[in-house]
Amino acid sequence: MYLFPDRLTRFFIRARCQSWSRAKTRRRMVERRRGGKEGPPPRGMRRIGGMAGEPGLGLALRAVTERVQQAAARRPQDLPAVQPRLVAVSKTKPADMVIEAYIHGQRSFGENYVQELLEKASNAKILSSCPEIKWHFIGHLQKHNVNKLITVPNLFMLETVDSVKLADRVNSSWQKKGSPERLKVMVQVNTSGEESKHGLLPADTVATVEHINTKCPSLEFVGLMTIGSFGHDLSQGPNPDFQMLVSLRKELCEKLNMSTDSVELSMGMSMDFQHAIEVGSTNVRIGSTIFGERDYAKKSAVDKAMDMKAKEGMAQEL
Ligand SMILES: Cc1ncc(COP(=O)(O)O)c(C=O)c1O
Numbered sequence: 001m002y003l004f005p006d007r008l009t010r011f012f013i014r015a016r017c018q019s020w021s022r023a024k025t026r027r028r029m030v031e032r033r034r035g036g037k038e039g040p041p042p043r044g045m046r047r048i049g050g051m052a053g054e055p056g057l058g059l060a061l062r063a064v065t066e067r068v069q070q071a072a073a074r075r076p077q078d079l080p081a082v083q084p085r086l087v088a089v090s091k092t093k094p095a096d097m098v099i100e101a102y103i104h105g106q107r108s109f110g111e112n113y114v115q116e117l118l119e120k121a122s123n124a125k126i127l128s129s130c131p132e133i134k135w136h137f138i139g140h141l142q143k144h145n146v147n148k149l150i151t152v153p154n155l156f157m158l159e160t161v162d163s164v165k166l167a168d169r170v171n172s173s174w175q176k177k178g179s180p181e182r183l184k185v186m187v188q189v190n191t192s193g194e195e196s197k198h199g200l201l202p203a204d205t206v207a208t209v210e211h212i213n214t215k216c217p218s219l220e221f222v223g224l225m226t227i228g229s230f231g232h233d234l235s236q237g238p239n240p241d242f243q244m245l246v247s248l249r250k251e252l253c254e255k256l257n258m259s260t261d262s263v264e265l266s267m268g269m270s271m272d273f274q275h276a277i278e279v280g281s282t283n284v285r286i287g288s289t290i291f292g293e294r295d296y297a298k299k300s301a302v303d304k305a306m307d308m309k310a311k312e313g314m315a316q317e318l
Pocket of ligand 1: 139
């Protein structure tokens with residue numbers, strides 16, 4: 001005989017069913033986030049540069065790599081047809097994220113602070129899991145930090161030489177280290193003239209490069225680097241900072257009899273890397289678009305301000 005449930009029983013049955021349905025939805029969401037049987041997560045749930053072990057970082061890296069390649073394909077023929085190098089800027093990000101990016105195929109990484117670079121590059125897990133890693137130093141280098149920088153394992157390039165004195169100091173430290181290879185260096189130029197940016201005056205570029213080429217036998221000059229002004233409105237034409245770096249390279253090559261192909265241009269960050277490549281960048285430094293927002297708690301006020309400005313610009317491009 002069927003007994004119709006009383007009101008209280010009906011209430012409990014309904015509550016139970018609702019709770020099962022909520023649990024099922026939660027399980028589906030977790031599966032989606034892991035890229036499980038229901039495929040990649042829907043747009044709104046994707047995170048750029050998620051935690052280690054989640055698919056966000058790999059997807060972000062792949063998307064950036066594709067955008068780099070597409071921008072390179074749009075370059076005019078007269079620019080050197082080199083594949084631009086992607087330097088993943090891991091500043092403030094944990095070693096696990098570096099390893100995860102490495103597992104996804106990334107090899108070049110950039111850091112702004114000597115101490116942070118030294119700690120990350122010496123991290124036992126990074127040393128054992130990332131044998132082909134190449135570290136770029138992309139921050140302002142003070143002379144008292146040169147000896148520390150020189151000890152960084154797998155240091156591949158110093159992108160921020162901004163004076164003859166600094167070049168001399170790095171040269172003699174590298175010489176003392178007795179490495180068989182010269183250290184690759186770029187000369188940083190302050191193309192925007194902004195006080196918050198480091199770098200040489202554009203007019204001092206040729207003399208500084210000539211000094212490195214003739215007086216610093218332990219250094220190998222490989223290119224010019226700039227940060228450029230943030231938030232440039234592309235509807236007004238190409239970014240004048242990038243154009244200035246391109247024309248400085250031309251002047252340099254003519255005056256010092258160097259080939260254009262031998263001088264790289266490091267320009268372009270999350271907000272403007274596609275444009276930078278289209279006008280000639282061969283080395284883009286990209287952080288937040290790969291790894292997600294940086295942890296501001298660990299950063300200086302100047303750095304924080306630069307990041308905020310960069311983000312304003314990013315909104316225009318995306
Ligand atoms: C010199 C330099 N290049 C590139 C980056 C990466 O910037 P973004 O996170 O906007 O890609 C930074 C970040 O601090 C930087 O200082």
